[in-house]
Amino acid sequence: MNAGGTSLVHKEEMAANFAVPGKYIGEKPYGSGHINDTFRVIYEQNRREVHYIHQRINNNIFKKVPELMENIGRVIQHQRRKLSAAGADQLDRRVLTLVPTRTGGIFYQDTKGDYWRTYVFIEGALGIDVVENTAQAFETAKAFGEFQCQLADLPGRLHETIPDFHHTRSRFNVLANAIEEDRFNRAAGVKAEIEFAKTREEMVDVVIDLMKTGELPERVTHNDTKLNNVLIDTATGKGMCVIDLDTVMPGSVLYDFGDMVRTTTNQAVEDERDLSRVEMDINYFRALTKGYLETASGFLTPKERELLPFSGRLITFEIGLRFLTDYLQGDVYFKTHREGQNIDRCRKQFKMVQSMERQAEVMQRIVKEYK
Secondary structure, eight states, X not given: OOGGGSOHHHHHHHHHTBOOOSEEEXXXXXXXXXXSEEEEEEEEETTEEEEEEEEEEOTTTOSOHXXXXXXXXXXXXXXXXXXXXXXXXXXHHHXXXXXXXXXXXXXXXXXXXXXXXXXXXXXXXXXXSSOOSHHHHHHHHHXXXXXXXXXXXXXXXXXXXXXXXXXXXXXXXXXXXXXXXXXXXXXXXXXXXXXXXXXXXXXXXXXHHHHHHTSSOOEEEOSOOOGGGEEEXXXXXXXXXXXXXXXXXXXXXXXXXXXXXXXXXOOSOTTOSOGGGOOOOHHHHHHHHHHHHHHHTTTOOHHHHHTHHHHHHHHHHHHHHXXXXXXXXXXXXXXXXXXXXXXXXXXHXXXXXXXXXXXXXXXXXXXXXXX
């Protein structure tokens, strides 16, 4: 969405309804996100500038904003309690802080019907869009592992704000329907990709079936574990805070670890057409595994540990299915900027799946190295 599309009138209305002390000075669009409209806001407090994040939630994507915000409120309160009990320092940099509205709520709905929230801005920390070294991969995985560990004993169940978000069987069935309908006569040109998907259909039920039987426990999961959703301290290079909690829901830890593997172990662009550039880097996988197990190993079950390498293949395959489906359906979900972009995205994901298949035994050995 275009962050510049919010009028000053609505910005001032929104700012006036949050319990932020001081005088509202102004704001600028902030970050690289494509879903919500995010602004870094300046307030004057005791003759100095203090920063906050005002964010308009995209309720075209997130249909259940009150439930989503309830999830976030519960999660960060639990994180803060756990960190405080452990004697952690810099609490306001280790966990997000929601600023309440002047009526005591945690979000505000403006006169246009848009939903807003405000966070305290975390100074001296940045989200990194493209991984530069294995140390960053390690810190990212360590932070997500700690996040899951903190929430392993969260009382009650969170709202499922996006049903079947990682339900790979549903994703596969939608693809099958798109192939059968072939409304845009594209199936003939992607026979190889369709065959690739069909020959790996058995993958899609593995995690779902194990969760049904209880062999894999349901956990609180982030569901968007890309690198820039961990703020890295600019002075120390350490992972400080997990952000972007809109998709925090019940799920499997394998979804989170798998998406870290998918998004971090290859630096080729999403729609890379030179597939010789697409290969899973085993050194990045090792860094992710080491970082994640340093903080998450205490609560993981043996079955969860066993399936960590598989999870990378599964989530990469899932997003490949989604790109292929969207291509067959006429490019209606993912934004495209050129013809064939979605099928190029699909081919990149499927090439990564092949790379992980070739390296599966090495990946399994790496997981066993770390306790």
